[in-house]
Amino acid sequence: MLSLQILANGLVLGGLYACIAAGFSLVWGVLNVINILHGSFIVLGGYLAYYAYAQFGIHPFVSILIAAPLFFALGYILQRSLINRMIAAPVLLTLSLTFGLDLMLSNGMLVAFTADFKKLTLDPPLGVLNLGGIALPVDRLFAMVLALALTGLLYLLLSRSRIGRAIVAVRMDREAAALMGVNVKRIYAVTFGLGALMAGASGPLLAMIFPISPLSGPVYLGKAFVICVLGGLGSVPGAMIGGLALGVVESFGALWFGPEHAITLSFTLLILMLLFRPTGLLGRTGYA
Amino acid sequence: MAEPLLSIKGVHAGYGDVPVLWGVDLAIERGEIACLVGSNGAGKTTLMRTISGLVRATAGSIAFDGAELAAAEPDAVLAAGIAHVPEGRRLFSAMSIRDNLLMGAYLRRDGAAAVEADLKKMYAMFPILAQRQEQDAGTLSGGEQQMCAIARGLMGAPKMLLIDELSLGLAPAVVDQLCDALRALNREGLTLLVVEQDVATALEIAKHAFVMDTGRITRSGESAALANDPAIREAYLGSL
Incomplete structure (x- = not known):
């Protein structure tokens, strides 16, 4: 029974992880840009939800709808105005650029919100669902369902829509996509916007579960890295599998080795994957 | 003679500081199949890429169906009516x-x-x-x-299709099938410019042929005339 409970906890956490990683993986896969900003976008989305709830009583689930277009616009403009200028540069240079932008954003958040942890606590709480002895906090359950739904929507967008096909085409062969009439720079901006949207929208979900602090950005970023390596880069199903796997591993790891070793465990996993299966659990599929 | 569908005049282009095209002139009539032949490194692929906007022309003009495309991006070239089947299929x-x-x-x-x-x-x-x-x-x-x-x-x-290396690496029977398909498309009004390393095949399907060498068009004319030209036969067909 205990292991079922741990498994359930892990899957709930993993659903959120999938959502964190999907946008990061998309940007990395399509643009070959390692977006260090991703973690801070998540935190910023969390603050948005926190203040929307504290000031205006807007439920975090509703905040997602506010965060999504805002973060898409932020990502789109950032890519169009700055990152597109050096998109052809080696990956370490774009990494430096997003690293610098992240320093500005995370320090800006430190100034604006202080380093104190803030906790979004729903009042009244949603309670706990008891499924045959397995206790599932309803807020976490909803957050996971929404996270998986968002990730699923991203997958549908990439595999079924015209713009999604263009994103996938650019990922596979930028020049051939240009010959099809795809405006590659615009697709880059849309892709970065989608990555930011996924980060900003997962912020409110995480804010319901974890305390919010500007210092959490790197933690989320680290998770996104591990999940990309676990699931395989640039694929939504990969992020889904990698996220769920990491959630379950961390849950059981916390049980067996203590929660203080969760990060050690996940990076050990990362190194093992890089050594033995660098293409990820799903291999390099490339599609969506 | 009617106004050509595609008219290229004095086009220069290259990669970075390396010029590849040195003033290319070429005109394709509406509704014809034309071919572009030449040895490796002559600039055929670069010319295709310049027409379709992947490579920017540094000088000269590319007029297509009344529009100037020398400075156009690939999406504008396609919108104007030129589709490009790239080398290696991609x-x-x-x-x-x-x-x-x-x-x-x-x-x-x-x-x-x-x-x-x-x-x-x-x-x-x-x-x-x-x-x-x-x-x-x-x-x-x-x-x-x-x-x-x-x-x-x-x-x-498209109104015009550019095909870079139609037959490269393909079995002769497949090449015949592709050529038949291209002739059928041409009968329906499509204009074609085919880059082809197999000069015999190229001269067989095309009405006009252009021979490219070191970034310029060095010979052009009716395919039949070029096929009987001793210099062409020696250089590209390997028999006299």
Whole structure:
């Protein structure tokens, strides 16, 4: 029974992880840009939800709808105005650029919100669902369902829509996509916007579960890295599998080795994957 | 003679500081099949890429159907009516054949029904593509990939199709089938410019031929005349 409970906890956490990683993986896969900003976008989305709830009583689930277009616009403009200028540069240079932008954003958040942890606590709480002895906090359950739904929507967008096909085409062969009439720079901006949207929208979900602090950005970023390596880069199903796997591993790891070793465990996993299966659990599929 | 559909005058282009084209002049009549031949490194592919906007012309003009395209981006060139089937096919290999064809129609704004009708046409022309439409393009054989690449180009509903290296690496029977398909398309009014390393094949399907050497057009004329030219025969056909 205990292991079922741990498994359930892990899957709930993993659903959120999938959502964190999907946008990061998309940007990395399509643009070959390692977006260090991703973690801070998540935190910023969390603050948005926190203040929307504290000031205006807007439920975090509703905040997602506010965060999504805002973060898409932020990502789109950032890519169009700055990152597109050096998109052809080696990956370490774009990494430096997003690293610098992240320093500005995370320090800006430190100034604006202080380093104190803030906790979004729903009042009244949603309670706990008891499924045959397995206790599932309803807020976490909803957050996971929404996270998986968002990730699923991203997958549908990439595999079924015209713009999604263009994103996938650019990922596979930028020049051939240009010959099809795809405006590659615009697709880059849309892709970065989608990555930011996924980060900003997962912020409110995480804010319901974890305390919010500007210092959490790197933690989320680290998770996104591990999940990309676990699931395989640039694929939504990969992020889904990698996220769920990491959630379950961390849950059981916390049980067996203590929660203080969760990060050690996940990076050990990362190194093992890089050594033995660098293409990820799903291999390099490339599609969506 | 009527105004040519594509008229290229004094085009220079290259990669970075390395010039490849040194003043290319070339004119393609509306409704003809023309071919461009020449040795490796002559600049044929660069010329194709310059026409389609992947490489920017540093000088000269590219007039197509009344529009100036020398400074145009690839999407504007396609919108003007030139589709480019690139060297090496460059299919989206992990995408289904159907999605590859739909990518060809990316810019079209004439509605899903028209695109669907053109898909049917492509499947009728190359039935193997219909049978395997849900499979990844990377699973196709070389000849089938070339069919898919040509069909993908046609899905953009172009007035003119550029094909870079039609027969490279393909079996003779497949090349014959592709040539038949191109002639049929041409009879329906499509203008074609084919880059071809197999000069015999090129001169056989094309009405006009252009010979390229070190970044310039060095010879041009009716294919039949060039095929009988001793210098061409010696340089490219390997027999006298």
